Amino acid sequence: MRHATIKDVAKRAGVSLKTVSRVINQEASVRADTRQKVERAVEALGYRPNLSARSLRAAHSYAIGLVYDNPNAHYVISLQEGVLSACRERGFGLQIHPCDASSPHLADELVSLVKRARLAGLVLAPPMSEQAELIATLKEHDVGFVRIIASREDPKDGYPCVYVDDRDAAYAITEHLIQLGHTRIGFLWGEPHHRSSPERYQGYADALKDYGIPLNKKLVLPGRYAFDDGFRGARKLFTLKEPPTAIFGSNDEIAAGVLAAARSTGLDVPWDLSIAGFEDNPFSKQAWPALTTARQSTREIARHAALRLMDELAHREAGEDTPPPANEGFVPELVVRGSTAPPRGAVPRKRAD
Secondary structure (H helix, E strand, O other): OOOOOHHHHHHHHOOOHHHHHHHHOOOOOOOHHHHHHHHHHHHHHOOOOOHHHHHHHOOOOOEEEEEEOOOOHHHHHHHHHHHHHHHHHHOOEEEEEEOOOOOOOHHHHHHHHHHHOOOOEEEEOOOHHHOHHHHHHHHHOOOOEEEEEEOOOOOOOOOOEEEEOHHHHHHHHHHHHHHHOOOOEEEEOOOOOOOHHHHHHHHHHHHHHHOOOOOOHHHEEOOOOOHHHHHHHHHHHHOOOOOOOEEEEOOHHHHHHHHHHHHHOOOOOOOOOEEEOOEOOHHHHHOOOOOEEEEOOHHHHHHHHHHHHHHHHHHHHHOOOOOOOOOEEEOOEEEOOOOOOOOOOOOOOOOOO
16 A cells, blocks of 8 residues: 655645644644644555655755763663654654764764764754753854753743753752751762753752751762662761761762662661662662652653754744743752652751841
8 A cells, every 4th residue: 555645735725735744744834624634644545654755855954953961871871762762743854863972973973974974953852951061063164052950940041951950959859868867978979061960969968957957968979860879878988987977979870770789788778877879770670779869850841952953943943033932941840759868767857048
């Protein structure tokens, strides 16, 4: 059976080929009743536009790229699913481009990618999205992009983005532990070149300060967003003369490593040690006990980033007379599960102010 064509859609809907094209391209100039007729015809015929051919015919491309460098498989899959859902919603193609964020040739690589693959623009995941020189080079070469970044508020720096308030979410996690009665709370960093790492640390430090708890630097260890670093960091904290009664891992991979370290030394979680993570990946719900964490919908953040890029591309095409699209912000939500509880003999604390 042959595939339906745009001519079949136009004939069934009783409209011109140009009108079908406008509906498929999400143009606002089509009347609502006409749009509905075309959409019904598209659905009835199972029509799927040929994105490559459409890009060749059009003045601009109908494909975007997703650029990332992250070893966390759960994060990458959610990222891809989110961007892909937006592409399907708007009729765009998607090219996935994993890369090395530390490469000195990254900017040239991405500019070449956009030209070679005729991409309309790029969704940049951390840490590429936070590299000032890379952003400046893409701007210089007129490459459309949207960044996913860690920030408490819209940076308003002239570059489009979707921003995630890691600081406030980390504050909420630390506050939860303090209110349970913990005062010796360990903190395990992720990679410092990811902006989310210092943002999460700042939330931790600010919560301690607000509750009048001195920051003990012996309880804070550097590391990466990795299981092994969580395991090694926890084992090191356990050797302190006064070990922590709770540990906050900068992501769920780190927290999972802490949980494994606790089990290896015979600690009872959560009664001997409370553990909290960040991101709410599938493991956090499957662990025993399930991990207290901050629910960060990577899929939804990525979806909105892709939609933000498409809106930005439409704005650039329409000209400066139209108002620019707004940046969107997300705040991960505290999720309390079985890995946190009051320490033995705990006394609840209140904020110092």
